[in-house]
Structures are given as structure tokens and as C-alpha cells.
Amino acid sequence: MSPSDHVQAFRDLLGAVGVVDDPQRLATYTTDQRQLFTGSTLAVLKPVTTKQVSDVVTLAARLGIGLVPQGGNTSYCGGATPDASGRQVVVSLERMDAIREVDPLSMSISVDAGAILKKVQEAAASAALLLPLSLGAEGSCRIGGNIGTNAGGLSVVRYGMTRDLLLGIEAVLPDGTIVSDMRKLRKNNTGYDVKQCFVGSEGTLGIVTGAVLRLAPLPVRRATAWLKLAKVAPLAELLALVRRESGELLTTFEFMTARSIALATAAMASPPSVGPGSGGAILLEFASSSRHLDLDSLMETILAETVEYEWVEDAFLAQSGAQRASMWELRETIPEGEKRWGGSVKHDISAPLSCIQRFLDVAGVEVRKFHADLELSVYGHVGDGNLHYNILVPQGTNRIAFTRLVEASLSLRLYDAAAALGGTFSAEHGVGRFKRHLLEKYGDPGRVAAMRRVKTAFDPAGIMNAGAVVRPLDPEPVY
Amino acid sequence: MSPSDHVQAFRDLLGAVGVVDDPQRLATYTTDQRQLFTGSTLAVLKPVTTKQVSDVVTLAARLGIGLVPQGGNTSYCGGATPDASGRQVVVSLERMDAIREVDPLSMSISVDAGAILKKVQEAAASAALLLPLSLGAEGSCRIGGNIGTNAGGLSVVRYGMTRDLLLGIEAVLPDGTIVSDMRKLRKNNTGYDVKQCFVGSEGTLGIVTGAVLRLAPLPVRRATAWLKLAKVAPLAELLALVRRESGELLTTFEFMTARSIALATAAMASPPSVGPGSGGAILLEFASSSRHLDLDSLMETILAETVEYEWVEDAFLAQSGAQRASMWELRETIPEGEKRWGGSVKHDISAPLSCIQRFLDVAGVEVRKFHADLELSVYGHVGDGNLHYNILVPQGTNRIAFTRLVEASLSLRLYDAAAALGGTFSAEHGVGRFKRHLLEKYGDPGRVAAMRRVKTAFDPAGIMNAGAVVRPLDPEPVY
Incomplete structure (x- = not known):
């Protein structure tokens, strides 16, 4: 044919x-x-x-x-x-975008895999529930992709990754077999949890067509604060204190360097009055579904403690919805700020929390060794040990050529640094086609061997997304 | 040889x-x-x-x-x-029981798979952290087994199952290959998460030798209450209210019928003064690592609300550590109470929360149809939709013969009822050797087909725990 x-x-x-x-x-x-x-x-x-x-x-x-x-x-x-x-x-999957069912008592939502994340959030909210998955692309990314990449985002510190939200799945295996396991159950220990295989598989094991996701009570109280960090602020210690003293009502702990904040501010029509301290800034949020908890007062108590430690130069509690929104907008505009600057080479690093500071030190040395004048935009979900460690494309330089150059050299030094500390080259972005060589370089050989077995077991003919994530046991077919 | x-x-x-x-x-x-x-x-x-x-x-x-x-x-x-x-x-694995490392800042603990759960809890507590896995067998069960069965227990409503706590793994594949992935990372999206395959695999895919587990801040505030349920109390609605109004500080929502309470009470040296209402009882606990939250007052506010709905006949807030311990002892003595009675045929059911009440109704009819005088002990982790629906062995009856009889007849009607409501025949106990036929009967055929592929991919010779969980693709070897 x-x-x-x-x-x-x-x-x-x-x-x-x-x-x-x-x-x-x-x-x-x-x-x-x-x-x-x-x-x-x-x-x-x-x-x-x-x-x-x-x-x-x-x-x-x-x-x-x-x-x-x-x-x-x-x-x-x-x-x-x-x-x-x-x-x-x-x-x-874009035509399969239905919300199939919201079950408020079971606190679950059943959807087509092509449903846009934002639509799913809205459907949950209309039942006074929260889909606790929130990320930059939420207006266009789809649930099947969130599953395929085990999407993370802005609420992981409290609610976990997509994996932690997935209760049930419907998927088509590479031989056409339909896995139909759209359960709403929190607990279902009946053998291997096959849906876990699809999470993070990026379309290489089959096609996810439906999902049941766990919902949480919708927060009705929120306290949001902006912390100007002192130069000495130890991020992991600060996080531990905040997490402990907030009783795990913490939903957001986002770190931003001064450069990232400046890039975002430059891209905003009406930038907020808050800015970085000499060690950057933290966007902190507590949320609760209980009307009975006074989160503002809890936040004030904890902020006072962080100032006492001299970790925080100054802190601002959002006094209105508008102030809160403007702090959030600043955080969320960073990627757009990098884009307007002329782009960045992105590194989606994660390291054990106890090694975050060490990573920043070692990585800084590597960057300066590579070129004395490189500029960085570093920010991320530090509550989860995840740093977006991005190298700004020097003005007047071709973005793609510069990306190729950095990825073939400096990037590997940064990943080496992360790996030496027990970290990883991809915290939440996945592997796809661009990072497959990195998985081969940094992945534990035993784990990669097991992955290849799984790939070949699901997809013996190699028809599913060949070229992405992992090589099968046999030579990869060229179609 | x-x-x-x-x-x-x-x-x-x-x-x-x-x-x-x-x-x-x-x-x-x-x-x-x-x-x-x-x-x-x-x-x-x-x-x-x-x-x-x-x-x-x-x-x-x-x-x-x-x-x-x-x-x-x-x-x-x-x-x-x-x-x-x-x-x-x-x-x-009993000789491999070392605690390898507690990393307080990363909030993780690394252990040998043979470490006894209680020892791991204690090691975490000595660093002011909580290993949020707690179950009846914790004094003798070992972490590798907890992973193999994806153990649940008493804190799932807040912290999830063992799967949700597992950050890193070390395991030996059936060809001797060592998977060495003892990471402390919250986020590591680098292809298929091979450790997930081992969770719930009950030793059929390899041997887990080490694990890194996620820890939580150690609670320093607790409020514990005993709710005597009115006959009309709708469990799922009550749970939804408590979960929402407590701002998800809920750690325990354990349901017990009057019969289960009576069994436990009979087995206790000094039974507590609390007992069931006409609809049974709930053991409720909130916990927080924050010194700044007044959980007793939060609990009192919420209890008042439940009484207003006429769901609760009466409620008691534990006023001391001794009262709290005695409420917990009552709950935890139920299995021992069943044993002293002469045993029970256990059904580890889970159903969507919205169908729990319906399951209880349908199951009750099935039990009466089977025999008018059968006695039940029903209790469980209703916060997770999990009911231990146990049939007491009639006095003077041989336990094993009665178990075989019930499992060949009534048990299937109960599992049918659960399945019809989107529930399952094993919420947290697993499949093992005893429930493999149930997986074949109730499991989605597509999912079971995928499981068999996974089994054969990991263990082509079928040497690992043959007879348990799932048949391989080829006929199972007899050793």
C-alpha cells in the first residue's frame, strides 16, 4: 500500500x-x-x-x-x-474532550483523555471540589498528556504529581486491546497497577483514552505571602520550618531569583510592587477548605519566625484578592519573560532537598567556567526540590544554535552536578525525544533494562511513539 | 542435581x-x-x-x-x-533490616527491605518526622512486604498507601540484574517509573532489597473523637463534611459496627467507656505538625455540626492521652476480638464512597439470603472507601471448613455486589495465592492481559513466586 x-x-x-x-x-x-x-x-x-x-x-x-x-x-x-x-x-485526542462524570461524594472526576486541563478544573470547581493539578499550559494541555508526562506544576508540594491523582484509566494497548479500568477507588490492591505504567510513558506504551482523577475539597481560605529572601536563606531549612509550622496546609513554595523576577516584571503590563531580596524571593501560600482556620494569622506567626532567623529580609502578606493575583501573575509570567528576552535553554533539575543549596553552588561554578557573562533565570517548585535552571540566550545570538551548543556541553555539566547529588535531569518535563540520550547516560542501567522490557512487552512491534523515551529490546523499527 | x-x-x-x-x-x-x-x-x-x-x-x-x-x-x-x-x-529478607539513612531536610528515610515497619517508624520519629504508614502488623511486617502488597492501614485518608510514600527502590530482577534507584526525589520524570511495578507485585516480579520512603512532619497536635452514629448517618456525607470542615487535617476516619465494638471490648482487659450508637461508631482524628492550630476547638465545632444534622447521637472528644489511647485500642483490638470469638471470614472490600451505603444494604441482603443467623463484624477505613466485611465463624463450627464454604459461595455474592458498584474484592490485602481466581473473575480482561505481559517481561522463566497474583503468558512452570 x-x-x-x-x-x-x-x-x-x-x-x-x-x-x-x-x-x-x-x-x-x-x-x-x-x-x-x-x-x-x-x-x-x-x-x-x-x-x-x-x-x-x-x-x-x-x-x-x-x-x-x-x-x-x-x-x-x-x-x-x-x-x-x-x-x-x-x-x-482533541475531539475526545468530554467530562464524563463528577462524583462529589467519591471526590472524583471521570474524563476523556482529550479534555483540556482547565476545563476539568472548572468542572471540579462547579461541584465545590478542586482538581489539584495546576500548571502553565493548563489552558491548552490535555489530561492524556498530563498522564503521559506525569505532569507536576504548582501544587505538588501539597497534592503530588498527576500520578498521585490518578484513580482509574482507560487505554488502548498497541495491539488494540482496551484496558477499561475507570475506577473511583482510593484502594484497589488487585495485582500490578497497570495504570502506573502509562504514567510518564509519553505515548510509548499505548494511548490513554480516559481517566478518573481524585479531587480534593475546594479551598475557601487562603493566605499568600511574598518573602524577600536574605542572601543567607537556606531554602531547605526554610521549607522545613514552614511546612512543619503550617501543619502541612502549605500549598505553594515557589522560589525565584532576582533575574527571573526582573524578566517577568518587564513582561507585565502592571507589575506588582513586590520584588526580590538579595537571595531572591519565595511565593508562599497556605490553603484550606475549612472556614474555621485563620490562615492569615497562621501565616503572620510563621513569617515572624522566618524573619527572626534572619532568613527573610522582609515579607508581605497579600491583603486582597488583587494583591494575591498580582503575586501569582509575577511568578507565572517568568516563562513569558524569558521568551520576550529572547529565550532560554531550560534545565528541569531536581535534587534532594538537603542538596539544593549545594547544587546551586556547584552549578554556578560550572556556568561561570563555561562563560563568564552568561545570564541565568533560576526559579521553580523548590517545595518539591525542583529547580528550573535556565540559561538565557545572549542577546543577538541565534536561539536554536545556542541551545544546541549549551545542550552539548554546559547542560551535561549541570546534569552531572545534579546526578552526583542524587538528583535528576528531568523533574517534571519528561524525556520525550530530546532527552532520551540523557536517560541512557544518567539512568540506572538496571532500571533502564527493566524499562526496555516493559516497552517491548507492551509494544512488541514498536509502533507506539518510536524514538521517544526508551529504546525497545530489539532494534527500533524505522517507519 | x-x-x-x-x-x-x-x-x-x-x-x-x-x-x-x-x-x-x-x-x-x-x-x-x-x-x-x-x-x-x-x-x-x-x-x-x-x-x-x-x-x-x-x-x-x-x-x-x-x-x-x-x-x-x-x-x-x-x-x-x-x-x-x-x-x-x-x-x-529478615537479616537485611538496617536503617540506612534518615535525611531530615529531604524528609526521607532509606532502609533495607527487611526492616520491620515499627523500627522504621521509630527511626523517623527520632528525627522528629513521621513515617505515615501504620497498620496492625507493624511490629512484625517488613518494608519489602509493605511494598509488595502496597500496604494501606490507618492513615491512608491523609497520607495515602505505601505507593504514595515510595521515593526510591533497590530490587533484584529475576535474572539477577540489580535495579539501583534509591533516590530521595519527589519528582523524577525520567521514563517509566519502574518501582511502581514492584508495588503490589507480591514478589512475582523480583525481590525488593531496599527502599527510600517519604516522611512527613511529626504531628504535635492531635484531636481524637468518638462519634456514636445515629441509625440514619450517611457515612460518605459525614466524611465529606468532616474532610471539608477540617481543612484536610483529618488523619483517621474509622467506622465500626456495634458487633465489632462488642468483640473488641470482650477482648480488652480494661475496655473504654465509649460504645456504639445505633448506627455504629466512628473514630475520628485530626493531627497537625503545627503548634499554632487548636485542633480540639476545631473538632468541637465540627462535632457540633454533625450533631445538628442528626447524624451523630453523641460525640466524645478525648480529654487526655489515656482516653485517646483507649479509643484507639478499642479500634485496633477488633481483629483480636474476632480471633477470640473463633475467627471470621474476611472480605477486604472497597467501593466508591458514593456507593458505600448501597453496598452495605445489598451485602446485608446477600448475607441474610445465605443464612438467617450469620453474624457480621463490619468495620474499616471508611475514609478510603474500605470496609472489612467479615463473617463471624458460628460457634462450634470448624473455622477452616466454614471459611472454604463461605468463600465458595457467599463471598462471591459480596464481591459481585462490590463489582457492580465499581468496587473491588481486595482494597488493601492484595491477591497472593488465595485471591488469584478472583482477579481472573473480576479483573478487567484488558488490564489482566497487560499484567500477564508485565509478569512475563520481568520473569520469562517464571521463577518468582509462581502461583501468586497472576499467571504468566506461557503456562506456569511447576517446580
Whole structure:
């Protein structure tokens, strides 16, 4: 069969509206979020039911066609973008975006995998519940992608990653078998928890088509504070104190350096009055679903303690919803600030909390060794030991060329530093196509061997997102 | 080679002290916790290092000898007990019981898999941190077994299951490969999270030799209450109210029927003054690491609300450590109370919270249909949707014969009822040898198919705990 015969066969399954092969319309599906790589695809398939996904997979397996599952195409690691061969076919879940059920008593929500994160948050909120997954791309990323990358974001310190929220799953295996396990259960110890395999698998083990997610009571009290850090502030000690004294009502502990704050401020129409101390700043938030807790007073007590330790130069408690929103906007504008600057080379580092300070020291030395004048934007979810350690693209330099240069040299020194401290080269962004060589370099060989077994067990023909995450046991097919 | 040659080969590896084959000393390793089944073993191997475990596994693979990993041998499902063939060899982790490291700032503890749960709790507490895993067998169960069964227990409503606490792992695959991934990281999205495969695998995919567990701040404030439930009390609504109004400081929501309370009371030297209401009772606890929160006053406010709804007949706030301890002792003595009564047939049910009441209704009808005079002991971790729905062995009846009778008939009706409501036949006890047929009956076929692939991918020769959890793709070897 010729490529156009293949497209026709999929069209027979899905109808005309279910297959896109107009080259102009394909463009948004073939370039990754960070615009570092543009692949090619025969067509984009848009099934509307799990049965259709199964039919697509079965047909692809029969024809030997590689598939690339895609949600919102917001991967930072090229995990949802087809390769350059032009022989892979994108399977977009965007037409499967229904909220299937909110069950308030069970505190769960059941959705199609193509549901946009923000829509799911809203559906939960309309039942006075919280979907505690919140991240920059929430307006366009989709739940299937959140599962595929085990998305983290801004509430992990309290609620965990996507893995911790996943109660049930529906997925199509690479031979077309449907796994239908849309349970709402907190506890279900009946053998291997197969859904865990899909979490973080970035479309390489099958296609997730539905999910049941755990919800939490909707917070009705919030206290938000901005801490100007003293130069000496030890981040992990500060976190330990805040976590302990807040009784784990802590929901946010976001660190930002002065440079990151300046970049965000430059990109904001009305920047807030808060700024960094000599050690940067922390955005701190407590939240609770209880009307009976006075979080502002709790926050004030704890802030006083941090000032006493001389870790904090000054602290501001948000006095209104507008002040709170403006502190949050500052934090969330950093990536846009980096973009307006001219881009950054991103490093999604995590290290044990006890080694965060050491990582910052060692990494700083490596950066200066590489080039004396490089500028950094460092910020992140320090509550989880996660730092976005980004190198700003020097003005007047080609972003992609600079990225390639840094990633082939300095980046490896930074990952070496993280690895030496028991850290990792990818805290929340995943592996995708861009970081597969890093997994091979830094991953424990026994663990990688087990991964390869899992890959081959699920996908013996290697049709699912070949080129991403991990090599199968046998040589990878080229489609 | 003869069986005694095999034992000698293991002795050459481990030394005399590392191999037990004295028939009298073998007895404690070959009978399961509930004394429902006695298997047989050639020998018990007791390696002291991960390298020795790897050597044992490599040798067993070469000789074609089946292995049964064992921790504290407290499985309720016969998951740690060898079969009757006499050809399986038990690998006990009991000599690998070291606490490797407590890292207070990273809030993690690294241990050998043979460490007894209680020892790990104590090591955490000595650093002012909490290992939030607490269950009846904690004085004898071992961390490797907790991982193998994804142990739940008394704090799941706040802290989750063992899976949610596991940060890093060390394990030996069935070909002797060592997976060495003892990370302390909250976030490490670098491909498939292989450690998740081991959680709930009950020794069928390899042998866990070490683990890094997440710790929480140690609570310094606690409020404990005993709620006498009105007949009309809707459990899920009550839980939702308490969870919301307590701002998720809830750590315990344990339900007990009057019969379970009476059994426990009869087994206690000095039973407390609290008893059940007409709808049973709830043991409720809030805990916080913050000195600044007044949990007693929060509890009183919430109790008043539950009384207003007429869900609670009466409520008692523990006024001292002794009162608190006595409420807890009552709850924790229920299994012993059942034992003294003459035993019970246990059903470890879970259902979506919105269906708990419905399950109790349907199950009650099934029990009465089976026999008008059967007595029940029903209690459990209702905060997680988990009910221990136990049938008391009628006095004067043989326990094992009655168990076999009920499990072949009534138990299936109860599991049918749970399944029809989206529930499960095993919430926290696992599958082991006793419930494998239930997994085949109630498990989603797609999910079971994926499990079998995973089993065969990890253990192609089928040497690891054959007979437990799930059949491999190929016919199961008989050793």
C-alpha cells in the first residue's frame, strides 16, 4: 500500500472529519511547543471514541504504521511530535474532550483523555471540589498528556504529581486491546497497577483514552505571602520550618531569583510592587477548605519566625484578592519573560532537598567556567526540590544554535552536578525525544533494562511513539 | 542435581547461617498469617546483602528453582507462603533490616527491605518526622512486604498507601540484574517509573532489597473523637463534611459496627467507656505538625455540626492521652476480638464512597439470603472507601471448613455486589495465592492481559513466586 492508501484506510475508519492531511493544517501538529524541532506526518487522526482509537491502533499494527499520540502538544521534550521520517501518524485526542462524570461524594472526576486541563478544573470547581493539578499550559494541555508526562506544576508540594491523582484509566494497548479500568477507588490492591505504567510513558506504551482523577475539597481560605529572601536563606531549612509550622496546609513554595523576577516584571503590563531580596524571593501560600482556620494569622506567626532567623529580609502578606493575583501573575509570567528576552535553554533539575543549596553552588561554578557573562533565570517548585535552571540566550545570538551548543556541553555539566547529588535531569518535563540520550547516560542501567522490557512487552512491534523515551529490546523499527 | 545438592549450592553462596533447612525451623515460614494454608519449602535462604540476593536469584534461575520472597510473612492472602510442591525456596529478607539513612531536610528515610515497619517508624520519629504508614502488623511486617502488597492501614485518608510514600527502590530482577534507584526525589520524570511495578507485585516480579520512603512532619497536635452514629448517618456525607470542615487535617476516619465494638471490648482487659450508637461508631482524628492550630476547638465545632444534622447521637472528644489511647485500642483490638470469638471470614472490600451505603444494604441482603443467623463484624477505613466485611465463624463450627464454604459461595455474592458498584474484592490485602481466581473473575480482561505481559517481561522463566497474583503468558512452570 502507498502512503495515500494508508490515509484512505484511516479515513474509511474515522470518516473525512476524522483525518487531516492538508499540509497547512498539519503544521501545528508537527512542531513542538518550544519550537526546537519540526517533524513530519502523513496525517493527523482524530478519533472520537475509545473504540475508534482501538480500531486505529489495530489497523496501524496491521499496516506497520508508527503512531504518535498527541494531546495539547505542549511537551517541553518533543514527546508528542512526530519524527522527521514522515512515516509516523499523529493520533490527536482533541475531539475526545468530554467530562464524563463528577462524583462529589467519591471526590472524583471521570474524563476523556482529550479534555483540556482547565476545563476539568472548572468542572471540579462547579461541584465545590478542586482538581489539584495546576500548571502553565493548563489552558491548552490535555489530561492524556498530563498522564503521559506525569505532569507536576504548582501544587505538588501539597497534592503530588498527576500520578498521585490518578484513580482509574482507560487505554488502548498497541495491539488494540482496551484496558477499561475507570475506577473511583482510593484502594484497589488487585495485582500490578497497570495504570502506573502509562504514567510518564509519553505515548510509548499505548494511548490513554480516559481517566478518573481524585479531587480534593475546594479551598475557601487562603493566605499568600511574598518573602524577600536574605542572601543567607537556606531554602531547605526554610521549607522545613514552614511546612512543619503550617501543619502541612502549605500549598505553594515557589522560589525565584532576582533575574527571573526582573524578566517577568518587564513582561507585565502592571507589575506588582513586590520584588526580590538579595537571595531572591519565595511565593508562599497556605490553603484550606475549612472556614474555621485563620490562615492569615497562621501565616503572620510563621513569617515572624522566618524573619527572626534572619532568613527573610522582609515579607508581605497579600491583603486582597488583587494583591494575591498580582503575586501569582509575577511568578507565572517568568516563562513569558524569558521568551520576550529572547529565550532560554531550560534545565528541569531536581535534587534532594538537603542538596539544593549545594547544587546551586556547584552549578554556578560550572556556568561561570563555561562563560563568564552568561545570564541565568533560576526559579521553580523548590517545595518539591525542583529547580528550573535556565540559561538565557545572549542577546543577538541565534536561539536554536545556542541551545544546541549549551545542550552539548554546559547542560551535561549541570546534569552531572545534579546526578552526583542524587538528583535528576528531568523533574517534571519528561524525556520525550530530546532527552532520551540523557536517560541512557544518567539512568540506572538496571532500571533502564527493566524499562526496555516493559516497552517491548507492551509494544512488541514498536509502533507506539518510536524514538521517544526508551529504546525497545530489539532494534527500533524505522517507519 | 538433587534437592540436597541445590541446598548445598545455596549454602556455598550464603554460608551456613544463611540457609535454614531444619524442618522444625522451617515451620514458621511455610504457614500463612491466617493459618489457612501450609506449604512446603526446601530451605529458607537469608541473604544479608543485595549482592547476595542477586547471587541467589542468578543461581535459582540457572538451576530452575522457584523462589518465594518473604518479609514478615503477614500476608492475609498467602502471598508470602510457598506452595505445597516442596520445590519452592523461601528467600527471607529478615537479616537485611538496617536503617540506612534518615535525611531530615529531604524528609526521607532509606532502609533495607527487611526492616520491620515499627523500627522504621521509630527511626523517623527520632528525627522528629513521621513515617505515615501504620497498620496492625507493624511490629512484625517488613518494608519489602509493605511494598509488595502496597500496604494501606490507618492513615491512608491523609497520607495515602505505601505507593504514595515510595521515593526510591533497590530490587533484584529475576535474572539477577540489580535495579539501583534509591533516590530521595519527589519528582523524577525520567521514563517509566519502574518501582511502581514492584508495588503490589507480591514478589512475582523480583525481590525488593531496599527502599527510600517519604516522611512527613511529626504531628504535635492531635484531636481524637468518638462519634456514636445515629441509625440514619450517611457515612460518605459525614466524611465529606468532616474532610471539608477540617481543612484536610483529618488523619483517621474509622467506622465500626456495634458487633465489632462488642468483640473488641470482650477482648480488652480494661475496655473504654465509649460504645456504639445505633448506627455504629466512628473514630475520628485530626493531627497537625503545627503548634499554632487548636485542633480540639476545631473538632468541637465540627462535632457540633454533625450533631445538628442528626447524624451523630453523641460525640466524645478525648480529654487526655489515656482516653485517646483507649479509643484507639478499642479500634485496633477488633481483629483480636474476632480471633477470640473463633475467627471470621474476611472480605477486604472497597467501593466508591458514593456507593458505600448501597453496598452495605445489598451485602446485608446477600448475607441474610445465605443464612438467617450469620453474624457480621463490619468495620474499616471508611475514609478510603474500605470496609472489612467479615463473617463471624458460628460457634462450634470448624473455622477452616466454614471459611472454604463461605468463600465458595457467599463471598462471591459480596464481591459481585462490590463489582457492580465499581468496587473491588481486595482494597488493601492484595491477591497472593488465595485471591488469584478472583482477579481472573473480576479483573478487567484488558488490564489482566497487560499484567500477564508485565509478569512475563520481568520473569520469562517464571521463577518468582509462581502461583501468586497472576499467571504468566506461557503456562506456569511447576517446580
